Amino acid sequence: MLNTVATIRATRTHHFNALKEDGELNSVPNEREAVCEYCAAAKQSRKPFSSTKDEMEAMENARNDTSVCSDVLGAITPVSKSGYKYIVIFILMQSRYLAIYPMRNNSEVCGVSRETLKKVQREAGLSDKVGLEFSLLY
Incomplete structure (x- = not known):
């Protein structure tokens, strides 16, 4: 039963490493450098706009x-x-x-x-x- 719950949880969240550390998945190798594309996209941050307040006022x-x-x-x-x-x-x-x-x-x-x-x-x-x-x- 635990293995089925762990599989569903892993499929939903794509975080096998967290499940491995919790002891719920013992058969999956722990790969720290492997990150799925969804996790990589979620970890990206937006760069701030380069315009200053003076530049914005000048454009207006x-x-x-x-x-x-x-x-x-x-x-x-x-x-x-x-x-x-x-x-x-x-x-x-x-x-x-x-x-x-x-x-x-x-x-x-x-x-x-x-x-x-x-x-x-x-x-x-x-x-x-x-x-x-x-x-x-x-």
């Missing part, structure tokens, strides 16, 4: 609010109850503002982009007016 400050990343996901199955098959995501890099919009067709991306730009300008207090309304007076 190098970005400007005008850079926007976007991505379109889809066609998503199953289609939502409202008929949406696509999702478009916008991210303003400096502020990390995130906007996600569902779409029924992939061709709606341009319209959604325009609406998102207007919304961001409105919320940020920016204006796309350049003062041409007064040029007609002269």
Whole structure:
């Protein structure tokens, strides 16, 4: 019975040496240098990131609010109850503002982009007016 329990335990944990030292497996040779691939992977440690706090702040400050990343996901199955098959995501890099919009067709991306730009300008207090309304007076 002990031999069966030891075999199951050894199969689960891959630690024959520990079982050998406990006296549960007397027939298995004690091989200290042999490490299974799972144990070797578990013993690996991650190296720290080499970036310092100053470098990270410099990278953040190098970005400007005008850079926007976007991505379109889809066609998503199953289609939502409202008929949406696509999702478009916008991210303003400096502020990390995130906007996600569902779409029924992939061709709606341009319209959604325009609406998102207007919304961001409105919320940020920016204006796309350049003062041409007064040029007609002269």
